Amino acid sequence: MQGHIDAGHFQVLGANLQIVIDGFGSFPIIANKVLLDEGLGTSNGTEAVKFDAEGWYPLERWLNALKRIGSEFGDYLLYQSGMTTPKNAVFPPTVTDIHSALKCIDIAYHMNHAVRGEAMFSPSTGEMREGIGHYAYSHTPGKNLVILECSTPYPCDFDQGIIIAMAQRFQPAARLTHDASKPCRKSGGLSCSYHVTW
Ligand SMILES: [Zn+2]
Numbered sequence: 001m002q003g004h005i006d007a008g009h010f011q012v013l014g015a016n017l018q019i020v021i022d023g024f025g026s027f028p029i030i031a032n033k034v035l036l037d038e039g040l041g042t043s044n045g046t047e048a049v050k051f052d053a054e055g056w057y058p059l060e061r062w063l064n065a066l067k068r069i070g071s072e073f074g075d076y077l078l079y080q081s082g083m084t085t086p087k088n089a090v091f092p093p094t095v096t097d098i099h100s101a102l103k104c105i106d107i108a109y110h111m112n113h114a115v116r117g118e119a120m121f122s123p124s125t126g127e128m129r130e131g132i133g134h135y136a137y138s139h140t141p142g143k144n145l146v147i148l149e150c151s152t153p154y155p156c157d158f159d160q161g162i163i164i165a166m167a168q169r170f171q172p173a174a175r176l177t178h179d180a181s182k183p184c185r186k187s188g189g190l191s192c193s194y195h196v197t198w
Contacts, residue, residue, distance in 0.1 A: 004190055005153045007063055010132055011056035011114040016085070017041060020065060021048060023081030030073075038065045056114050059132075059153075066155055075157040082161020086169070092123075098170040099139060102146050102196065105166055106135040109152065133191075135163070144198050147179075151191040156184055163194055171198035 017040055024031035032049045035041050038061040041051035051057070070078045086108075095104050110121035110128050120129040133151035146167075150159045160176055167174035176196050183189025 004151075005131070005133060007060040007153055008058075009115060010059040010120075011117060012059045012062045013053075013112045013114070013119075014051045014055040014057055015053040016062065016112060017049070017051045017057065018053070019081050019085050020069070022084040022087075023069070023077060034065050034068060038062070038068075040065060056117050059113065063153055066158060070155050070157065075155075078155050078157040079161040082158040082163075083165040085162045086165045096170075098167055098174065098196075098198065099137075099146065101166045101170055102135075102148060102163065103137045105148075105162065106137070109135060135159070146196045148194045148196065149182075149191055150185075150194065156186045156192050159192065160194065163196060167196050167198070174198040 021031045035049045040061050041049035043049045095101050107121055113120050113132050136149040138147045164176045176194050179193035182193035184192050
């Protein structure tokens, strides 16, 4: 999807596949089809797609599934799917406010992705492996403004959903705007810059 990241080397944690099933809500047949068409999970034809929540799945297929959702069903569904991402996730006790929540996205992102079957962030050593981009946090003290620069291979609208959901856990009135003076991955840029205010 993105020129600078070769998704073929990486995997995504199976639990993330639930995002698409949740995102489609009362249309599970569509969610099933999108996942199965990309070779993600298995189905006996009548029930929801089965997948191993703790297994690793090819990132390239997952990105293709999301890309297809965007082009066939619209960016809003990607945004909605992004918003369900943090809903069921478990967060470390260090996540106590909007700042720690937004900082934590990059760590959670790396814990949910692997290179050759090995998670890209180790909570025990604190070591982070490179290769799939970042959700880079920056904050000017004294201002209720956080800037997140996203260089992941995920769709812009999907990342916006993740970020606003994380922000609103602690600041229900938080808002997100796309910095229009910066590039956007939708128009071929390598990253997107978002302003979160509250
Ligand atoms: Zn963008």
